[in-house]
Amino acid sequence: MDRVTHNSMLSDIGVSEIKYFDSIGSTNDIALQWIEDGALDFSIVVADQQTKGRGRLGRKWVTNPGSALAVSLVVKPSLAERESISLFSPLAALALASTLEEKYSLKPQIKWPNDLLINEKKISGILVEASWTGLSMAGVVVGIGINIAPSSLPPAELLSFPATYLEAETNCTIDRFDLLKSYMIKIKHWRSIFATEQFFNEWRDRLAFMDRPVRIEATGRGTIHGILNGISTSGNLLLKNKDGELVEIEVGDVHLRPDFEK
Numbered sequence: 497m498d499r500v501t502h503n504s505m506l507s508d509i510g511v512s513e514i515k516y517f518d519s520i521g522s523t524n525d526i527a528l529q530w531i532e533d534g535a536l537d538f539s540i541v542v543a544d545q546q547t548k549g550r551g552r553l554g555r556k557w558v559t560n561p562g563s564a565l566a567v568s569l570v571v572k573p574s575l576a577e578r579e580s581i582s583l584f585s586p587l588a589a590l591a592l593a594s595t596l597e598e599k600y601s602l603k604p605q606i607k608w609p610n611d612l613l614i615n616e617k618k619i620s621g622i623l624v625e626a627s628w629t630g631l632s633m634a635g636v637v638v639g640i641g642i643n644i645a646p647s648s649l650p651p652a653e654l655l656s657f658p659a660t661y662l663e664a665e666t667n668c669t670i671d672r673f674d675l676l677k678s679y680m681i682k683i684k685h686w687r688s689i690f691a692t693e694q695f696f697n698e699w700r701d702r703l704a705f706m707d708r709p710v711r712i713e714a715t716g717r718g719t720i721h722g723i724l725n726g727i728s729t730s731g732n733l734l735l736k737n738k739d740g741e742l743v744e745i746e747v748g749d750v751h752l753r754p755d756f757e758k
């Protein structure tokens with residue numbers, strides 16, 4: 497990114513600071529280190545390529561050069577936000593979903609807890625991580641990867657869920673930095689209504705596989721089958737089991753799959 501683009505982005509979207517890399521291991525790692533070094537709230541790390549992009553629980557996230565967005569946002573959470581750190585994942589999902597709907601008339605859905613789907617294929621993954629100084633939380637990193645061009649797709653053998661990219665869904669060429677600007681503006685908006693009723697309602701409205709049979713694979717609890725019923729006020733997933741009882745599932749080591757998939 498040249499200096500003119502850099503400066504105009506800063507003034508357009510009110511980001512505190514940007515670190516940009518042509519190629520880096522993981523933008524989340526840079527952002528976590530930056531928090532330790534005193535990063536300001538609402539700073540971002542952006543990379544064209546990640547060589548060690550991370551998903552949850554040690555899984556890989558592929559970011560090939562010139563094809564995607566990999567962005568990690570530094571948040572210094574307020575006291576109220578600290579109470580609901582797990583909601584930063586839906587915050588990013590809602591911000592991107594509303595961006596894609598407004599700009600490209602798409603209908604993105606959120607696959608609980610952290611994926612954005614278009615036509616039931618994953619277009620974006622989110623990884624939220626906290627940085628701790630002893631027992632005190634120094635900051636939160638909200639990392640997002642967005643597939644844009646055909647070469648953003650990983651090899652099929654690496655995929656545990658069908659994937660897509662924005663240019664396939666829109667049939668147009670996407671300006672990645674324009675998309676980044678719009679996403680950051682939406683992040684500000686969703687942060688201003690963080691954990692409100694509106695936040696939860698819009699999250700519920702965008703839940704993928706609602707009222708459909710799904711299975712949850714949770715470490716230590718095996719596979720749980722049920723009908724996807726919604727999310728609780730703390731962001732846990734609600735499933736109706738075969739006896740009609742509501743089962744609540746916390747974010748953790750879980751995979752949600754539609755039950756028709758093998």
Ligand code: BT5
Pocket residue numbers: 521522523524525546548549550551552553555556557558559565566567568610611618619620621622623639640641642643648649650654655656657659660
């Ligand atoms: C995620 O994990 O989906 C979170 C991905 C977060 C990536 C961002 S990029 C910026 C920041 N820096 C980082 O290092 N990470 C964050 P999870 O739900 O665990 O999904 C990982 C799985 O998605 C992998 O095991 C693959 O099956 C699949 N996958 C990997 N790369 C993909 C891609 N580009 N598109 C679609 N699926 C992908």
